[in-house]
Amino acid sequence: MSSILIIEQILNGLQFGVMLFLMAAGLTLIFGVMGLINLAHGSLYMVGAFAAAAVAGVTGSFLLALVAALAAAALAGAIVEMVVIRRLYNAPHLDQVLATFALILIFSEGTRWVFGSFPLFLDIPDALSGPVTLPGGIEYPLYRLTLIGIGLAVAVGLWALIERTRLGIQIRAGENDREMIAALGVDISKLYTLVFALGAALAGLAGALVGAIQSVQVGMGEPVLILAFVVIVIGGIGSVRGAFIGALLVGLTDTLGGVFLPELFKLFMDNGAAQKSGSALASMGIYVLMGLVLIWRPTGLFGARA
Amino acid sequence: MKKFLAAAAVSALCSTGALAEVKVGMITTLSGGGAGLGIDVRDGFMLAIAQSGRDDIEVVIEDDQRKPDIAVQLSDKMIQSERVDVMTGIIWSNLAMAVVPAAVNQNVIYLSPNAGPSPLAGKGCHQNYFNVAWQNDNLHEAAGAYANGTGYKNSFILAPNYPAGVDALTGYKRFFEGDLAGEIYTELGQTDYAAEIAQIRASDADSVFFFLPGGMGISFLKQYADSGIDLPVVGPAFSFDQGILQAVGDAALGVVNTSQWNKDIDNPTNAAFVESFQAEYGRLPSLYASQGFDTANLFLSALDKADPSDADAFREALRAAEFESTRGDFSFGPNHHPVQTIYAREVIKEGDVFTNKILGVALENHSDAYAAECKM
Numbered sequence: 001m002s003s004i005l006i007i008e009q010i011l012n013g014l015q016f017g018v019m020l021f022l023m024a025a026g027l028t029l030i031f032g033v034m035g036l037i038n039l040a041h042g043s044l045y046m047v048g049a050f051a052a053a054a055v056a057g058v059t060g061s062f063l064l065a066l067v068a069a070l071a072a073a074a075l076a077g078a079i080v081e082m083v084v085i086r087r088l089y090n091a092p093h094l095d096q097v098l099a100t101f102a103l104i105l106i107f108s109e110g111t112r113w114v115f116g117s118f119p120l121f122l123d124i125p126d127a128l129s130g131p132v133t134l135p136g137g138i139e140y141p142l143y144r145l146t147l148i149g150i151g152l153a154v155a156v157g158l159w160a161l162i163e164r165t166r167l168g169i170q171i172r173a174g175e176n177d178r179e180m181i182a183a184l185g186v187d188i189s190k191l192y193t194l195v196f197a198l199g200a201a202l203a204g205l206a207g208a209l210v211g212a213i214q215s216v217q218v219g220m221g222e223p224v225l226i227l228a229f230v231v232i233v234i235g236g237i238g239s240v241r242g243a244f245i246g247a248l249l250v251g252l253t254d255t256l257g258g259v260f261l262p263e264l265f266k267l268f269m270d271n272g273a274a275q276k277s278g279s280a281l282a283s284m285g286i287y288v289l290m291g292l293v294l295i296w297r298p299t300g301l302f303g304a305r306a
Numbered sequence: 307m308k309k310f311l312a313a314a315a316v317s318a319l320c321s322t323g324a325l326a327e328v329k330v331g332m333i334t335t336l337s338g339g340g341a342g343l344g345i346d347v348r349d350g351f352m353l354a355i356a357q358s359g360r361d362d363i364e365v366v367i368e369d370d371q372r373k374p375d376i377a378v379q380l381s382d383k384m385i386q387s388e389r390v391d392v393m394t395g396i397i398w399s400n401l402a403m404a405v406v407p408a409a410v411n412q413n414v415i416y417l418s419p420n421a422g423p424s425p426l427a428g429k430g431c432h433q434n435y436f437n438v439a440w441q442n443d444n445l446h447e448a449a450g451a452y453a454n455g456t457g458y459k460n461s462f463i464l465a466p467n468y469p470a471g472v473d474a475l476t477g478y479k480r481f482f483e484g485d486l487a488g489e490i491y492t493e494l495g496q497t498d499y500a501a502e503i504a505q506i507r508a509s510d511a512d513s514v515f516f517f518l519p520g521g522m523g524i525s526f527l528k529q530y531a532d533s534g535i536d537l538p539v540v541g542p543a544f545s546f547d548q549g550i551l552q553a554v555g556d557a558a559l560g561v562v563n564t565s566q567w568n569k570d571i572d573n574p575t576n577a578a579f580v581e582s583f584q585a586e587y588g589r590l591p592s593l594y595a596s597q598g599f600d601t602a603n604l605f606l607s608a609l610d611k612a613d614p615s616d617a618d619a620f621r622e623a624l625r626a627a628e629f630e631s632t633r634g635d636f637s638f639g640p641n642h643h644p645v646q647t648i649y650a651r652e653v654i655k656e657g658d659v660f661t662n663k664i665l666g667v668a669l670e671n672h673s674d675a676y677a678a679e680c681k682m
Contacts, residue, residue, distance in 0.1 A: 005508040012500035108337065117341040119524055119553035124532055131534035139507065141532045144500065213532065214497040215524035215553055219338040223495060255501050262490075271489060279467055279491045 004138050009259050010252065015144045017251025018151025022206035023224055024231040024243040025158055026199025032238025033174045033195050036085060037093055039100040041203055041228065042221025043107035048073040048204025049211035049220060050111055053122035062125035066208055073204020074197040081196035086189065104222070112218050119217035122208075147209055154202065155244050162240060171195060175238055227254075230286055234293045236303025245301055250286050257285035327362040328614055330605070331390035331414075333380045333405065335397045336369035340520050342549040343397045343594050344369070347419045349587055350598025351394070357582065358606050366390065372397075374404040381405045385412050391614035392417060394601055397594075399423040399442060399470035400494075410434035413617065415624070419601040420594060422643065423469045424476075428676030431641045434617075436624055438601040440566055441643045441674035442470045443477030445542035448564035448648035448668035449515055450481030453540055455668075456562075459484040462511035462537075464502055466518065467491035474517035474542070480675060487511035492518070499526045503533045513537055519544035524553050531557035538562075543662075546653055548592035551660035558653045558660060566648050567596040567633050568664050575630040590661060596632045603629040639673045641680035648672055 027041050051072035056065035080103060088096045123129075124143045131139040162168035170191055173181040182188045207221065214220070231250050235242025262278030269277070293301060332351065335344035348367060355363055366388055370377040377396065384390045393409055394417040396402045402421035410416050410432040418426075418437040426432070427441045453461060463478055463486060465471035471491060479486070487509040490502055506514060514537050518526050523545025530539065543565035551558055569580045569590060579599055583591040591599075607629035612619035627638050639645045648669045651662040 002508060005504055008504040008507075009501055012498075012504060015500065016498060112337070112341070117336075117345050118549045119342070119521055121553045121555050123528070123555055129532055131532075139534055141529075141534070143532060210497075213525065213529050215521035215528075215550075217521050217553075218341065220497070220521075223497070258493075259501050259505065275489055275491050276467060276472075279493065283493050 004136065007136070007138055008140060009255055011138075011140055011144070011148070013252035013255035014248065015148050015151075015251070016255055017248040018148055018155070019206050019210055020224070020227055020231055020251055021151055021244050021247035022154060022202045022209075023228040024235070024247050025154075025240055026202040027225075027228050028232040028235065028238055028240060028243045029171070029195055030199045031232065033171055034085075034089060034192055036088065037096050037100065038085070038199075039097060039225065040080065040103035040107065041199070042223075042225030043104050044073045044077055044200040044203040045207035045221040045224055046107065046111060046218070047076045048207030049122065049216045050115060050120065050207075051204070052208035052211055053120040053216045054115075056122055057120070062128075062212070065122070066205065069204045069208030070201045073207070074201035076204075077200020078193055078197040080200075081193050085196065086192070089192075108218050115218075117218065119215040122211045122216050124212045143213065150205075150209065154205070158240055167191075167194070227286070230290050232300075234290050234300055236297075236300030239300070239302035242300055242302030249289065253285050253289050254282075257282040261285070328364070328392070328609060329388060329390045330363060330365045331381075331384035331388060331393045332365055332367045332395035333370050333377055333384070333393065333401075334367070334395035335372045336367075338371050340372045340397060343420070343520060343547075344395070346547075346549060346592045346594035347395060347397065347598035347601075350583065350591065350595035350600075351419065351602040352598075353579075353583060353586055353595075354599045354602030354606065358602075360606070360609075363609075367395070370396070370401055372401070374401050377401040377405050378408075381409055385409060385414055390414065392605060394419055394605075396421050398468075399473070400468050402426070403469060406435060407432070415614065415617075415620065417601050417605060417624075419597045421470065424473050424676055425469075427641050427643050427674055428679035429681075431676075431680035431682055433621060433642075433682050436604070436638065436642045437644065438604055439597045439644070440646070440648075441676065442473035443480065444646075444648060444669075444672060444674060445544070445564045445566065446474045446477030446515075446517060447481045447675075448650070448672070449540050449542055450478040452562065452564060452650045452668045453478075453513060453515065454481065454483050456513075456538075456540075458482075458513035458538070458540075460487045460511050461513045461515050462486070462488045462490075462506050462509050463515045464488075464490040464492060464518075465516065466494040466496065466522065468494045470519075471517060477675075478515050478517075481669075482515075492522075494522075496522060497525045499529050502526075503530055503535065506530075506537070507533065507535055511537060514539045516541050517544065520550065524550050527554045527557045527561075540564075543567075543593050543651070546651075546662060547594060548590045548661060549594075551653065551662075555660070559655060561653050562650055562665065563653070563662070564648055564650055564668050565593050565662070566644070566646050567593045568649060568651050568662050570664055571632070571634060571649075573630075573632075573634045576632040576634075579632045590659070600629075600631050600633070600636070603631070639677050641674070641677045641682070643674050643677065645671055645673045 048069035052065035052069040055068035231246040235246030261282045265274035265278040399421040422441040465474040546563040608623035611623040
């Protein structure tokens, strides 16, 4: 196996990882600050993708489509927070799971009602389509490189927001002690709506970005949601830094495992069997990773709570 | 759970108060990622029922959400409490394997409008099981035959790791005479194929064969087109059906795919089907819709000759397959799977709509490789 292939696969793993991070960051912020398990996060990803596909279909502009995705997902997030989620902060986790699961069904069937059951078309903008040649003769799609860039930029931006701004201080304080920060005069319900909308916007952005290379269809968010949960469990619930490291770990494990495990199995079995058992084991890879991390650190890599 | 009644049956119930005499249970995928396929099968099936004008047929439709456990629950309900005479509708082979063997052993006739897993064509065949679409390997075998004819010598092949995916690669390899540059099983429902595309790039393949139905195919084709690899692609019709071509866009143009049906197959039944489907639902039919339509017409043809309560006579009437198929000639082999011609078609653009055009015959009057193993 050539080094070019290995580097290309590492880039693929990174790209998958940073997109997972966009999902996981919102999920972990919402859980960390509000103590809420939001199963409907995948639906916000879908809302972003559909909004982008609809706007791109009408205007033909990918940039406008991204703006629409951010706006639609943030708006959907804010509305959901004010109408449904707000009533659940003091409820047990099981009630939250039930209510947000209901939201998944409502979002999915609502989207089907508006857009129909067939996948929508959203394509990569012309300026970003096709491959570029990287140093070393590696051909890699420009769009995926852009995704890595956007993901890293969002990670830096989030870090700056949380570590360097007043809002970030409030978010961190909200994670530690919500009664105290309310007592200090911070409008906690506004803060919650803001954090929820921020998390939703990130999910919507991920949906739109990924939708351009995958298919925009009802139910596209749920598989990603499961992976995002794995990411935040590995990273430590509530930690954005943990979400970042966890997302990269999951992205790399999943991609590299899928490629190299079948190769490894070929050393001692025939080709077809190696492919089948290798890819079956590779799909377990991230869960094995999660298990190992939890044995080593029961609260995740950067988890604060015991 | 949604429950639709055949429009014809409903109006009959309201106007005359007559009771439906024959009950059909349809379990198909109407929500989630694979919904487009189930909706097309349902719409094709219901169109034929409506056109028959019969008011004594009740169709109970349920959504399996592409989940085997839900399909099994629905099937138990249909057989035990709804007491259906005939079942149909399942799209996915893993669901078919979970439902069909138990159903046919409880004396229910099952007419498959889509899934045709190899165990049900070979050792696991059953007198109550009829496949109106194809045995899973068929279209892939045709793709292999087409690849030989085109002169491909070294193919990179990939499919999802589930029964129909294994059948797909087996089918292609059965007919393809060249070498394999690589063989990959992906995850069912996978949406990112960057890793696989990198492996294709690193291989010395001269062609790519893939079986990725529904949304998986959309993702793969878009990413493949963007990767800059220009190896020719060939695949079965499942990634190029009418429902998803519009979402793939230009990335699919010119790709050759194999199908037992296309909208330009020249016979009166097909022309009438394409026209009435478009008039009824406002979109072009896919091969899934044609399969649903043919399944219903096969069922109706048998119903004209015998009552399902007389199981032997009804089976005999089904086996005769005396109905006008959208594919032209249609007959069953000894294992109740179609013997039919499979075509190679090419993706073209008609105005603003992406669709397929037949290039030629890939396999003529083709049966399947498992018929000999079937002891019925």
